[in-house]
Amino acid sequence: MSNDPLVCHDGGSPRTTAFEALLLSIFQLRLFYPTLLLLTLVSLLRLQYNRQLKITRTTSAVPGLPSVPNAHPYFGHYRMLSDPLRHSFIFRDHATPSGISSIWGPGLKRCAAVLQASHARLVLRQNSQRDFSEWIVRHGRKSLGEDSLILIPGGAHWKSVRKVVARAFTHNIVRDQRLVIGKCARELVDWLEWSCDADASRGGGGGNDAAQEPIEACDFFKLYSYCVFGRVAMGHDFQSIPTNKGGIQRPHPSSSKRCMPPEAEAFESIVANIGLRSTSPRSFMNPAMQLYWIPTRTNRAYWKNSNMVDEMMGLIIGNQLDCMLRSSLQKEREKENKSFEGCPAGENADSSLLSYLIQSSLEKHFSIESSSACPFAASSQSRSTLPASSSCAGVSSFQFPSEITPAARKKIIEDISKILRTLLLAGYETTSISLSYTMYSLANSPRCQERCCEEARRVLVRQKKDASMNSSHSSDGDGEDSFDADDDDLPYCRAVLMEAIRLNMPVIFTTRVISKDLSLETGNEDDEYGKGSRVTILKGTRIVINPQMIHRDERNFDRAEEFVPERWVRWDEGVGRWVDRDYNAEAKKSTEHASSLASSIATPPSLSSKYTIENSQADCIPAANPANFFAFSDGAxxxxxxxxxxxESTLLIAELFRNLCVGFADKDFQLVKKVSFVTVRPSSLPIKFWKR
Ligand code: HEM
Structure with missing residues (x-):
């Protein structure tokens, strides 16, 4: 028997009570209208989807240029381009002979992609407007702050923030940090050498064939870039590289992931969070991923990590700021001949890039607020401590104040903390990925490892000789020699890094929105476009620049797919060292005396005769044009x-290879990459080191 309440069971026709009829109508209304709404929505979405599909498949984003087919209707080509190795063919195969194609960006944005270095250079040098998706900007700003240099699209505001940051990264200021960086490199290599000995004593033996614990390259080099960033940019030691100090046995470098300081892990998780919330389609529909105040597990973890990073940065910046204030007061007192206790011993107010950031930030506030309230003007109850020369007149007359108002102190700490977050995001993973790619290239090229070793040993010997003559040699205090050199002293090791990131770039791609119509050449002599033919790309179009594809194109580099550091440097017999090659001078010389060029190549010293043929083949490569190198981008x-x-990378390469060799843990290793947020990294790169 049926239990349906709407059926009368007395044998007659079904009857409904008034109440049941009401229920029925509500039930019907409830389902009918939402269903109708849903169906309408789905049809509209389908219509829109088909429209976009038709547009992206059939029309060119930039008229006059070949279009790359099969764009995703909502994500354009970006998703496809995000893996430059797998998808590079869609640029090359669907471009004009001079390497320009027309593609759709997410949300049907008009984009042109360029492959020729001269086009990329033109775009990068003429425009400073970069654009990210709304989602990335929204979530990025939440985590990195409103004024994050990376996220500001361009314009006057970007210029003023960039000025503050760029002042801390000038050539001389960075160069002054070489001893600090050299010491970080020495500590990392000391750890590795210790592990090689430990492996050997456990029966692994030495050399390439020995059984050793594999080291995951990216995790391992993160410890180094975090150490350098802490000491150089923040004047703080995070102790990310384990030492044997204090009698505690350090772990093997194969477990480097577990050595990450908690603040570094917290920061990484914040960065991963930006990626997750802003690039995953599932997150767009999920309110808990979009609204930070909903107490979900992800949001709670986010706030916990964010507070941890804020607290750590606040402490470090506050200490440095106070130290700088004390120094300033000390100088003032000294002028007045009063004794005063300045910074504690060992604390140096001007030791790190942080001091320059603080100073630039003070100057910026100072000049901005000079017309209104000066941030350093002491509150009514405290004494006025501004030195006479630092009146609120402007930057040129700036002198560090000895006291600032609590509100100004808080603001400066907040501002610098945001700058440091951005720098950490931009510098920490990119450097560790670059070093990992360098190990990948060197593991494939024992010949280049040997040349790095030769250069590192030679520079160290010369450094010792110079030091004994001047008797001002600095040692790291542990009886080991570390480099008192910068990358200009180690051109071969630097060339190795440049060549490695020429072939494998850590940053996926960059974009510029062009501010005025741009005319680019489209053809060559023997193709349908013809030499001299040009296309005009309209103002407002986004230009996509994928450096790795530009770097791997024969139009821009000879033997583009090969790892040949010698394209950047040559051996100079006269000075007895590697020197940077002068592309323009060599190009001129080669057209004038083509035949005499090969005979003018000097033979560099070698540790063995093992690689004589390969070395001489490498030495013959034409010079690379540095203007075609975009690993660090170009323009303003x-x-x-x-x-x-x-x-930091050059010093580490020299330090590593003067005594060690690198190889793959697995002999059949194949590089597979993965994209995470804005970087492309090896999904795994297990390597091993052994002593020479
Ligand atoms: C080998 C390591 C690195 C590579 C390959 C690299 C590469 C890049 C690239 C390609 C850009 C984009 C530029 C553009 O859109 O045109 C960039 C921007 C930037 N990088 Fe690096 N970078 C590295 C290390 C660092 C380090 C160590 C720092 C700082 C500590 C840093 C700070 C920045 C900042 C702040 C920006 C944004 C500049 C702006 O928007 O004005 N980078 N980097």
């Missing part, structure tokens, strides 16, 4: 931390 919006990245 290039990488602000380039100097630091080059210095």
């Amino acid at each position: 919006r290039n990488c602000v931390g380039r100097r630091l990245a080059l210095l």
